[in-house]
Amino acid sequence: MDIRTESDITPDVAKQIRSQSGLTQKQFWESVGSNQGSGHWFEAGKRKGIPKPIRILIFLKYVANVDIDVTTPESAQVAVKIGREVAARIEAQRAEDEAKQAQQRARELAEKVRQVA
Numbered sequence: 001m002d003i004r005t006e007s008d009i010t011p012d013v014a015k016q017i018r019s020q021s022g023l024t025q026k027q028f029w030e031s032v033g034s035n036q037g038s039g040h041w042f043e044a045g046k047r048k049g050i051p052k053p054i055r056i057l058i059f060l061k062y063v064a065n066v067d068i069d070v071t072t073p074e075s076a077q078v079a080v081k082i083g084r085e086v087a088a089r090i091e092a093q094r095a096e097d098e099a100k101q102a103q104q105r106a107r108e109l110a111e112k113v114r115q116v117a
Contacts, residue, residue, distance in 0.1 A: 003063050004094065005087045009055040015043040017062045032057035033070040056083030 001016060003009065009017075018028040018039075029039030032054055041047045050058070057076065060066040060083045070076040 003059070005090050006052065006055040006059040006083060007087070009050060009058050009063075011042045011045055011047075011050060014039075014050060014055075014058055017058065018043075021062060031070070032061060033076045053080045056080050056087065059083060059087070 001013060003013065014028075018025065021028065023031070024036075025039045025043070026036040029036055029042075034042075034054055038047075042050050053076070057068060057070060057079055060079060061068050064086070066079075066082075068075075068079040070079060
């Protein structure tokens with residue numbers, strides 16, 4: 001399972017994370033500010049997808065191993081804000097790395113063209 005940002009948290013991935021953590025649906029989904037009923041619907045694919053704030057909390061708690069408190073709406077909002085900032089930084093770094101790789105590949109191809117010409 002390759003999870004780099006919250007956008008990689010799909011219902012199937014969330015179910016895998018929950019199973020690997022050895023948690024019940026109730027334990028897992030309540031730990032990220034949701035509930036067992038919604039978690040069941042997410043995992044069964046009966047909802048379009050997991051809302052972004054919950055994906056962020058799953059990423060922080062179970063992928064980045066950040067101890068988060070979601071016992072109040074305010075603390076959950078703070079955790080989501082931090083998660084958004086972290087995700088944005090990771091995505092920016094990923095884009096920068098891909099751009100560098102593309103530039104390197106372009107230089108290599110240009111060199112091959114010069115050698116053939």
